[in-house]
Amino acid sequence: MEFSELIRTGQAQAELLRGPEMPPLRGTLCVTGHHLLLSPGPQATPDLWLLLLRSVDSIEKRVAGDAGTITLRCKDLRVLQLDIEGVEATLDIARSIEALSSLESVITSFPFFYRPKGLRLGEAWHFHPPERYYKRIARETRAWRLSEANEDFSLCPSYPRAVIVPRAVDDDALARSARFRQGGRFPVLSYYHAPRGTVLLRSSQPLTGRQKLRCAEDEELLRAVLAEARPGARGFIVDTRSAQAAKQARMTGGGTEAKAAYPGWKRLHRPLERGRPLQESFVRLMEACGDPEQSMDRWLSRLDGCRWLSHVKEALSTACLAAQGMEWEGACILVHGAEGTDSTLLVTSLAQLILDPLSRTMAGFQELIEREWIQAGHPFQLRCAHSAFSHTRPKHEAPIFLLFLDCVWQLGRQFPLSLEFGEGMLLALFDHSYASPFGTFLCNSEKERCLCEVRTRTHSLWSGLNQPKEQRKLRNPLYVPNPLAIWPSVEPQSLRLWQGLFLRWTHPPEPSEVAWEKVWQIATDQKTEGSQPTDSASEPQP
């Protein structure tokens, strides 16, 4: 298929309105296979304005007289307005954008064509393989091994090729256990908490079904985990569904671990919202954030009504519970919900941030996302197909990853010195997870990425972000390594709406950006130990 078939008109004259604080832009509008361009004409100095079509979430067109207006709502929550000359041109452009922004084919998407200067293909794709994480664990304990039983993705299509499992369990047993778990996601190691010798595992729900089936290998696997941790160690299974929902899952073949079958393990139910209700919460929050005219009462009631901050609180407190189990109770923790690809990952990744100082560094955080989200099989392609503005009926969309970023932001606000990355990093991850020129967030699993040859044919986001010119935006100038666990407060008074994200485009936080520059300046002045004396008010070097 050629893109040109979908482009109905090459170009048109248009004016672009980009929000309250930005000046409008006038020039020639142009639709290409992956972009919308606006070239301001020869006399104007500013560069070309460019929008990745993939980031268009919804499009609205209106015509009046011989002109038209297109409103583009983007996945990064921006709202843009294009005033276009000519009715025909407006309709053609709108249709072209509609068609091109909803292409589903992965291998024709922009990352496969993006070839930025200064980056080499294949770079940074090998930054964070599971092997590397395994080496880190192997230095502490001999109880775990790297299994390549999933080499051809036959055990579990959503797991990576190599997973970390108890040394005492062989690959055959893994295969049996995989058959007993939904989607083949048998329990694997997520995090080894070296200070206490405890572990965090994740899986999907066991397929006990109505008949209350059991699986000896699966039981053996979990028994081995406890046995290797410490004689008499206890385990907790954090089920991210309510007890009721877990029981109901039996009707459809799922279920949860029976007490008698897993001695030493105890189940805790911490229901977390997922799927459509979470997506609706996000949509309602954005509706509230899009209305600057509303009264204080209305705003507070909508903020309450969308329940987003309740979800943040629940996610954080469940992660804290898991972390606390490992740190204070010396227990092993297994987290799962149903599929084990959404709220499960939310809990395991947050628990690691709380406990593990390494995951709070720039490199460690990237590794965490690569390991616990991308390679762990969070279906980004499905979950992030649309963001809050889409009119189409949501199918698989859910802002679980956004919820994770929000929780990290809350951690960063409560421990402003303990994270090496700043708000800019979280915003960048949000933007790229929904639409990106890089290949990192493409596809739903490692298997799909292999089929599409994502690693060899696209650039990695990490190589893009780790360029020196990006650092000032992404790093936290106040970072001081903190070897302790960071236990956040989850009281409603301590949680705040993430204005930097949800209100990013409606309220450009100019004064706070200037203040942030000043913080950078103070921090960098200090690190260059006053080599440039005096004149601290001068503009910082970019």
Next chain:
Amino acid sequence: MEHIRTTKVEQVKLLDRFSTSNKSLTGTLYLTATHLLFIDSHQKETWILHHHIALVEKLALTTSGCPLVIQCKNFRTVHFIVPRERDCHDIYNSLLQLSKQAKYEDLYAFSYNPKQNDSERLRGWQLVDLAEEYKRMGVPNSNWQLSDANRDYKICETYPRELYVPRIASKPIIVGSSKFRSKGRFPVLSYYHQNKEAAICRCSQPLSGFSARCLEDEHLLQAISKANPANRYMYVMDTRPRHRMQSWWATQKDIGRIILNAMANRAAGKGYENEDNYSNIRFQFVGIENIHVMRSSLQKLLEVNGTKGLSVSDFYSGLENAGWLRHIKAVMDAAIFLAKAIMVENASVLVHCSDGWDRTSQVCSLGSLLLDPYYRTIRGFMVLIEKDWISFGHKYSERCGHLDGDPKEVSPVFTQFLECVWHLTEQFPQAFEFNEAFLLQIHEHIHSCQFGNFIGNCQKEREELKLKEKTYSLWPFLLDDQEKYVNPLYSSTSQKPAVLEPNTVAFHFKFWRNMYHQFDRTLHPRQSVFNIIMNMNEQNKQLQKDVKDLESQIKQHKNKQTDGVLTKELLNSVRPESPALKTSLCLKEQTLLPVNDALRTIEGSNPADNRYSEYADEFSKAEPAVVSSEYGVARMTC
């Protein structure tokens, strides 16, 4: 002393305010003449000033003892369990007596002695000089003059002696106007904008009774508008909500109908100026609610956030029901209207409410703060409070309930002002020289009665109490501790438009956790950005100084010595300044730095502080033999 029966009770438990599992600390409770002191088993001290106590409650006896709940005006809430009911009863009675004094002379300020001599104390009181402040604004000038009409508080008891009025307003006009205004509070100058030649004036509502006109008052308003050469019309801002005014007229009408029908119609003009009688005036209602609404709003807010196990949903619906942020927004909107009238239209503005000492003070002072960067400095903010609040007779003693008096007079008017300023500091992080701790400290002292500034209800009363001789002023003590209150990001140069134009879209108003949960340590961020930036700044300054020293050394050496010796010497002197050493030094300092209560640096924090630790009770339900979390706390902190 006669109120204290028991001075010391042992084995008292201090409950965690938010814990649903009755977690507590055990310690000893001491009662002194001025404070209640609790020392827990870790030797941590909790001091509560008697004047800060808003409410003491003795709850029903439980098996573990007698609960005593104390709520403070600085939003501290403590919940003690006293083992013996007798002791609890004694303490309860003593606190009831000690927290509500009958006479000014029994307040803490009259016994507080910070070891200063008389001349130091006097200099402290002279730190803020309002005559100097009016000079800074540029008055007196050709249009405005100092009036001696109130020199002996004859015209208005609640105004200061020195008042600035339009030059063309003669004394009879002033006297006539003052009779027409509630409590004699006639229109006077509050702030003069030098560039625009426009003024903020303030007064109380017109008191027309049944004769709805006063020619002198009309003259005085005309004089104010004439004193502004740039614009002939002026605004009269009534800060009260219009609907309330209307219902108020309605009741007036009813009364009138009973007395005499004809008079009732004329009574309709009471409450605010009749537009027909005044020329060149534009009316504006801005809708700030009265002190009673504000008091109950705060009460509701405190009830919500004091709830144990509060859910996010309850918190936000509670915030909405309390209406507190709506009121804050109303005050802010009024101040913005005021500032715009002056900046955009060059118009003078006269502000009033009912008596002109609550809402009027809020709007005038906030308006001036938006207009003039000086008020955003540490010293300027003190001047602003002295001018628009203290000298113009905001009734601190009544509003803060310093003495045992009418509880209906208590209202958080000044707290709202501080909160508005805090919102501004959040929106403009570089515009203010002071930080949040400064605002909290001032709030602490309007209730503490430790210093004389906020005692009494007006200047006349303060003079009669001889506060300047018998008590100390707060301001010099704040200035001495200045480094605690400095905003490290402050930049006086970055304020290109000197006028602040805050955005009052609902999104921008947030719950002020550091005020209303000041003492609930577990709710706050665990690390303080403030301290680290202060340290970095200090260090940068030190390094710059070092560089200068070295440069001057180089110069000296160049003058007298050969090259070989020079490099050697330089190397020696440079080494101690190596960055690694400096940093480690700095880090050490950081942990030693005395930390203000409001801006705490918390080591790592621990889960036992947080509510989710209570879910973890599920962990231990089955087998009680696991490590108790209390043990964990000890391990974590050491």
